[in-house]
Amino acid sequence: MFSGLWINLPVKDLEQSKAFFTEIGFSVQAVGDGVRVVIGDKESTVMLFEESRFQSFTHHEVRDAEKATEVLFSIGAKSKDDVDSLINKVKQAGGKIYGEPAESEGWLYGAGFVDLDGHRWNILYMDMERMPQ
Numbered sequence: 001m002f003s004g005l006w007i008n009l010p011v012k013d014l015e016q017s018k019a020f021f022t023e024i025g026f027s028v029q030a031v032g033d034g035v036r037v038v039i040g041d042k043e044s045t046v047m048l049f050e051e052s053r054f055q056s057f058t059h060h061e062v063r064d065a066e067k068a069t070e071v072l073f074s075i076g077a078k079s080k081d082d083v084d085s086l087i088n089k090v091k092q093a094g095g096k097i098y099g100e101p102a103e104s105e106g107w108l109y110g111a112g113f114v115d116l117d118g119h120r121w122n123i124l125y126m127d128m129e130r131m132p133q
Contacts, residue, residue, distance in 0.1 A: 004045075008047045009049070009119060010050070010055070011049070012050075012051060012116075017048050017115070017116055018030075020116050021037045021115075023092065024086060024090050026039055033053055034047050034053070035047070035049075036048075064118065065118030071119075071120075072121070073120070075124070076123075076125075076126070080125050083101050083110060083111055083123050083124070084111075086123050097113050098120065105132075106132075107126065107128075107131045107132070108124060108125070108126055109124070109125045109127070110122055110123055110125065
């Protein structure tokens, strides 16, 4: 019945966002008047559109992501090193870190960052062998 799910995200500068997501290691490709960002082995897709284009098909105002959070994008990591690696790439690419890499609850290891447009992301490694039952 359904073929999948992708997320559409407004950005201020499509080329800067394309460069940012490329620099942090995601697969990025132009698609029509947007940019497709592919994340992970399961190829989760985030489509980036200039704010004006995004607003034209949502028929809704775009909020300032620097002032409010409507959604938190979560990325699953395969190891603690993958968490650390991505956060280092984000720092080099000009993103902001709101949560440095740290362990939590004895089985979670993660960090959080903000992209160039203020959207919040986190990356999380879950050690399933240590997860409480």
